[in-house]
Amino acid sequence: MPVSIRKLTGRIGAVVEGVDLTAPSDPSTVTALREALNEHKAIVFDQVNLDNAGQERVAAWFGELTTAHPNIPAADGTTNVLAVDSETSKADAWHTDVTFVVNPPQVTTLRSLAIPPYGGETLIANAAAAYRDLPEPLRALADSLRVVHTNQHDYARPPATTALRQEYDRVFVSAPYEAEHPVVRVHPLTGERGLFIGGFAQRIVGLPSSDSADLLRILQSYVTRPENILRWTWSPGQLLIFDNRITQHYGVDNYDDHPRRLNRVTVAGDVPVGVDGRRSRQLVGDASHYTGVLEAVA
Ligand SMILES: [Fe+2]
Incomplete structure (x- = not known):
């Protein structure tokens, strides 16, 4: 059966059919999936x-895996699976995964286990389309900027409301990065160029904190334009794969107290490079226990 790819929106997302994910990988299938990810940013099975x-x-078809998370232990019986469980965390903030390390994962996979009877969608935004939407003077400004990403709490956000979520947050920040x-x-x-910001991006280098916050808010408003977003409504037993180098995502908290459980596995990434060729750098912490560094293709 040939691989079939059906677009979900004009700017992001596609459903992939005709791939047997239980079969051993074969190079032509992996190439087709990589090309689909490059074009559509998020693909669903x-x-x-x-x-x-x-x-x-x-x-692992896409590369070497990371462990579950720099600070959070793997799900029981696994080394690479992070449990994304509404009981401990709702992920209801726009972010790119683990951008507080120098080489965040290149690819994130999410597999649905328990889905609420309503709501609980995952939003995924195309950060390259956001960049292209910027007016030229803002694009030129953004090209020149660097920003510090941290796993430490954003105290502008309300604190967790249950003991389990408070404990998860405590472990999340337990070693600073x-x-x-x-x-x-x-x-x-x-x-392709994309805005690389999201919830862990907290201060633009060289700007006062209030200017930094204002500018990040303006840039982020282009990422979250409705046209740049796939709103994926889950059923159990689905697999969503997105390119974590050029997207942001958000778990919509609109399902009351119903359980929502996804398992996440991520693929080690390369060190980001800016328009000027400068690479990212780690300022605090060492995440080598979490991820190897993918050497970028020359
Ligand atoms: Fe995430």
């Missing part, structure tokens, strides 16, 4: 019939 080991195996990234990242495979 229905009724995947995978367990944790199967999800790890499929994620900070990395400086370009505000505009050049994608190593496509050359």
Whole structure:
């Protein structure tokens, strides 16, 4: 059966059919999926019939896996699976995964286990389309900026409301990490430029904190324009794969107290490079226990 790719919106997202994810990888399939990710940024598979080991195996088609998280232990019985569980965290803030380390994951996979009877969608935004939407003077400004990403709490956000969520937040920040990234990242495979900000990006280098917050808010408003977003409504047993180098995502908290559980497996990434060729750098912490560094393709 040939691989079929059906676009979900004009700017982001596609459903992939005709791939047996339980089969061993074959190079032509992996190439087709990589090309689909480059073009659509987020791809979805229905009724995947995978367990944790199967999800790890499929994620590894894209490269070496990371461990679950720099600070949060892996889900029981696994080394690479992070439980995304509404009981401990709702992920209801725009972010790119783990951007507080110098080489955040290149690819994130999410597999749905328990889905609420309503709501609980995942929003995924195309950060390259956001960059292209910027007026030229803002684009030129963004090209020149660097920004510090941190895992430390953003105290502008309300504190967690349950003991389990408070404990998760405590572990999340237990070892501090900070990395400086370009505000505009050049994608190593496509050359496409994208805004590389999101919730962990907290201060633009060289700006007073209030100016930094205002400018990040303006840039972020282009990422979250409705036209740049896929709103994915989950069913159990689906696999969503997105390019974490050039997207942001958000778990919509509109499902009351119903359980929502996804398992996440991520693929080690390269060190981001800005428009001027400068690479990101780690300012605080050492995440080498979490991720190897993917050497960018020359
Ligand atoms: Fe995430």
